[in-house]
Amino acid sequence: MKKDIHPDNYRMVAFKDMSNEDVFLTRSTVNTKETIDVDGVAYPLVKVEISRTSHPYYTGKTKLVDTAGRIDKFKTKYAKFKK
Secondary structure, eight states: OOTTOSOSOOEEEEEEETTTOOEEEEEEOOOOSOEEEETTEEEEEEEESOOTTTOHHHHSSOOOOOSSOHHHHHHHHSGGGOO
């Protein structure tokens, strides 16, 4: 293995799923300016739109997460073709 190619600033980081408010901790080198308090300890916070707790592949359920209003835009755009 090559030396000095891997980062050495791994630390515990909180990832928050914005669709269901689930928070999980893992080691990462990601840079972030926000923090969150989990069990009395402050961790750097990374917000994600979908994670293992909300993705249909992992949950086995078809759950629609529309964060940008794309479905409403589609429906209004194609409402004129409705019979």
